[in-house]
Amino acid sequence: MTMAQALVLERQHELKLRDIDLPMDVGPGMVKIKIHTVGVCGSDVHYYTHGRIGPFVVNAPMVLGHEAAGTVVEIGQGVTHLKVGDRVCMEPGIPDPNSRASRLGMYNVDPAVTFWATPPIHGVLTPFVVHPANYTFKLPDNVSFAEGAMVEPFAVGMQAATKARITPGDTAVVLGAGPIGTMVAIAALAGGCARVIVADLAQPKLDIAARYQGVIPVNIREKSIVSEVKRLTEDWGADIVFECSGSPKAWETIMDLPRPGGTIVVVGLPVEPAPFDIATASTKEIRIETVFRYAHQYDRAIALFASGRVDLKPLISETFAFKDSVAAFERAVEARPSDVKLQIRMPD
Ligand SMILES: [Zn+2]
Numbered sequence: 001m002t003m004a005q006a007l008v009l010e011r012q013h014e015l016k017l018r019d020i021d022l023p024m025d026v027g028p029g030m031v032k033i034k035i036h037t038v039g040v041c042g043s044d045v046h047y048y049t050h051g052r053i054g055p056f057v058v059n060a061p062m063v064l065g066h067e068a069a070g071t072v073v074e075i076g077q078g079v080t081h082l083k084v085g086d087r088v089c090m091e092p093g094i095p096d097p098n099s100r101a102s103r104l105g106m107y108n109v110d111p112a113v114t115f116w117a118t119p120p121i122h123g124v125l126t127p128f129v130v131h132p133a134n135y136t137f138k139l140p141d142n143v144s145f146a147e148g149a150m151v152e153p154f155a156v157g158m159q160a161a162t163k164a165r166i167t168p169g170d171t172a173v174v175l176g177a178g179p180i181g182t183m184v185a186i187a188a189l190a191g192g193c194a195r196v197i198v199a200d201l202a203q204p205k206l207d208i209a210a211r212y213q214g215v216i217p218v219n220i221r222e223k224s225i226v227s228e229v230k231r232l233t234e235d236w237g238a239d240i241v242f243e244c245s246g247s248p249k250a251w252e253t254i255m256d257l258p259r260p261g262g263t264i265v266v267v268g269l270p271v272e273p274a275p276f277d278i279a280t281a282s283t284k285e286i287r288i289e290t291v292f293r294y295a296h297q298y299d300r301a302i303a304l305f306a307s308g309r310v311d312l313k314p315l316i317s318e319t320f321a322f323k324d325s326v327a328a329f330e331r332a333v334e335a336r337p338s339d340v341k342l343q344i345r346m347p348d
Pocket of ligand 1 (some may be wrong): 042
């Protein structure tokens with residue numbers, strides 16, 4: 001263990017930048033990374049404000065942060081695909097590689113997975129981290145650290161687009177224009193959707209999403225999303241609906257949105273169980289898919305960034321210095337509708 005400065009969530013409502021003991025042994029198959037940029041995620045903020053997410057409870061001080069990019073500074077025995085000096089980003093979830101889920105290729109749903117900044121596992125708002133090389137991905141020269149730290153949230157969008165099984169030219173609907181909804185819309189367009197109708201109550205969020213070609217914003221304070229989708233699809237319905245709001249209200253009318261034989265991809269999670277119209281789902285033979293984080297999406301996300309087809313830089317609202325991490329979190333708690341992604345930069 002090594003003492004290092006880190007942004008520590010002591011308990012609900014109490015954040016401190018202080019020294020903490022962290023494991024820094026570079027074992028076989030591991031790499032040590034000097035962290036450059038870390039994104040502030042809704043889940044980090046939720047642990048700060050609520051002290052828990054579902055079954056995960058902050059019972060001991062925990063370092064926050066899981067959306068990170070940095071530079072390899074040391075490599076462990078047997079690591080061949082990375083070298084010192086490589087710029088990288090990291091998957092925060094580490095599964096048991098021999099588990100049944102991992103062997104099926106679904107390592108994201110391995111019950112034994114550990115995930116940065118999910119109690120009791122420390123996150124990466126600290127200058128260095130040791131991580132399995134197999135979950136560390138080299139960034140091409142034309143992908144910045146800031147973009148590298150966006151790969152993690154974008155991977156959720158990639159997973160949703162993959163689960164949707166998009167056909168080129170599809171029309172999609174995204175309910176909820178938060179950071180994840182916006183990234184789902186961008187991933188759906190990259191995956192072949194001709195247009196994505198994005199619905200939200202907050203006009204500033206819609207304005208940001210609408211900067212991307214193919215996004216059709218709908219402010220549901222002013223218009224019904226059901227009638228807008230009907231109008232835009234000549235009463236047929238959308239091929240795919242991505243539910244990203246997490247609002248139980250969305251489920252009251254969601255079955256009116258997909259076309260017969262269409263698909264609903266569940267991304268947002270209502271806190272409580274939500275009822276939905278099974279009879280209509282059956283009558284239309286709706287396929288329902290779910291998403292839990294992501295698997296096998298990092299290399300694809302990085303390839304899209306490198307190609308120039310996906311540019312998430314406009315979604316980075318502000319960058320804070322590490323010493324101002326607590327201020328960054330206070331800003332995130334404000335939840336300004338014009339903020340998409342706040343990032344924290346570690347000292348050089
Ligand atoms: Zn995240």
